[in-house]
Amino acid sequence: MLDVGRVRQDFPILRRGIIYLDNAASSLTPEPVLEKMLEFYREYRANIARGVHCLSQRASEEYESSRRKVAKFINASAPFEVVMTRNATEGINIIANGLNWRRGEKIVTSLIEHHSNFIVWLRVRDRYGVDVDVVKPSKPLEDGLFEVSDFEKAIDDRTKLVAVTHISNVLGLLMPVKEIADIAHEHGAFFLVDGAQSVPHIRVDVQRLNCDFLAFSGHKMCAPTGSGALYIREELLDEVKPLCIGGGTIADVGLDFYELSENVSRFEAGTPAIADVIGFGAAVDYLERIGMENIERHEAKLTERMYEGLREIPKVEVYGPEPKYRVGITSFNVEGLNHHDVALALDALSRIIVRSGHHCALPLMKELIRRPGTVRASTYLYNTLEEAERLISAVEEITQKMA
Ligand SMILES: Cc1ncc(COP(=O)(O)O)c(C=O)c1O
Incomplete structure (x- = not known):
């Protein structure tokens, strides 16, 4: 059972006499997460994966340890399936910009999506001549909105991607994601779940969900702002081109060529938000303890x-x-x-x-x-x-x- 009184002591901001009910936008941050971030700044503040010195080694290890924790939290089969992002929006944009779209292909999404899982698809439509089918619910608001058949009608063999939210950020309602995954895969489509409102609140298991991509925000689950993650199923890692490239993403570079790293770090160009990622790992520990x-x-x-x-x-x-x-x-x-x-x-x-x-x-x-x-x-x-x-x-x- 959850001891709320005990939990509340970990959130100093609550001592200010507020009632915080804006968690869907961003959650509060508990002391153990703040401590872990401060530890980075106080004890081993350095860039990651860029030095042989002891500070960089420690920072890199703590950073990768967070990736392992986040991967385990969603039951990914390996840490390299998890890209550390700034937020859920960045994760969805990585997929939108990274897949190889062809004219005539189709994206299926729904009417209740957050703009971060909606306008990105409209932009893909405008850039590449892909069709976007927005599924409208057949049931009224008070009855839970969607039937699986609403998606069955929209998803066909032209569909390259189905992108839906797991939980609506306005209504809190759960989408039948498992069933939608089955339909998407029957038609050879990829399945992206926007887990911004689910991963912080319910146990999400990417293998049971059978999704190909899962984007979510660390900052809505006790981690610092500027943290998020994107799960990409192992077999699809090569289907997705990184959104940004540069330092930290390469295997080799010459005067007229570059070769991207095989490592998941190819999706994380430049110096990442190191303290935030380390805080994200501490937030996962915190939630797992509870x-x-x-x-x-x-x-x-x-x-x-x-x-x-x-x-x-x-x-x-x-x-x-x-x-x-x-x-x-x-x-x-x-x-x-x-x-x-x-x-x-x-x-x-x-x-x-x-x-x-x-x-x-x-x-x-x-x-x-x-x-x-x-x-x-x-x-x-x-x-x-x-x-x-x-x-x-x-x-x-x-x-x-x-x-
Ligand atoms: C369902 C849903 N998707 C995506 C987002 C975007 O999340 P972020 O701000 O972490 O990019 C939100 C944020 O509220 C959301 O509720």
Whole structure:
């Protein structure tokens, strides 16, 4: 079981009396992660893979140790399947820019994607004459949206890539990714999962998921900002051309040629965010110590309470399916009030920190929610049931005073 009181002591920022419910944007960072980053700066600060001296050796070892931890965390079959990135967006862009697109091929994605897993495909369409098919859900918002058959209709033998989110960053709903993977592979397509909202909150196993690519953010899972990762299945490493090349990516260079390294480092040009990657490894250790299953169970309780509590308030509309189809995220609006005003009021009156806006998911806002934005409360391991209750009563108060 998760001891929230104990966990909260690791997050000094919580002592400031805030209720932090903007975890889908970025999570807070615990002391062991901060300590590990400081240790790098204090004890062995040097560049990696560039020196024989002891500091560089230690920094390189710690950096590679993080890669091993991240790879194990998602059950990759080897560390070289994991590229350390700055964020999930960079990982998706590596795939979009690295695959060899041919006119007439097709990309299948969905209407509920974050822009980072959407506009990149539109740009591939515009550059290479590839078609983009945006799957629209056949079920209403409250029923969990997608049927597997929605994807079955869209994916065909022309499809080179299917790219979908694992969990919606607006609705918290889980996509049937395993089933979509099977359909994609039946048609010889690659399958990319945007795991930005899933890897931090539920156990994600790339082998069980059967995905070819998985992009996710370290900074949403207790690691520092500027950290993320991209999983590329071993057999596909040569299918993807690096986005940037230069120092750190080569096997050999002459006056008129260069040969890229066979190593995964060919995807990590230049000096990487060393302290952030090392912090990412410490964050994985931290989450593993607590247990992903414990985190998932804990968040399920919070999500259920928030969903039920907010839905009971007159004038509040909660978007998306019932809690059993969702993880960690509750989006809502208050009738007659702008979403930003609600977020500002929550901050000003109750020190509750939530996100408001379109959440980088404008197609979803325009086509399904049909509002310019929502208020989004998103949980993590350090949130408490009492905080969920405080949110519910604060929203209730706002509807009474302002709406
Ligand atoms: C579903 C989803 N995909 C991608 C991203 C982009 O993540 P990052 O900011 O780490 O690039 C986010 C960020 O909120 C997200 O929620």
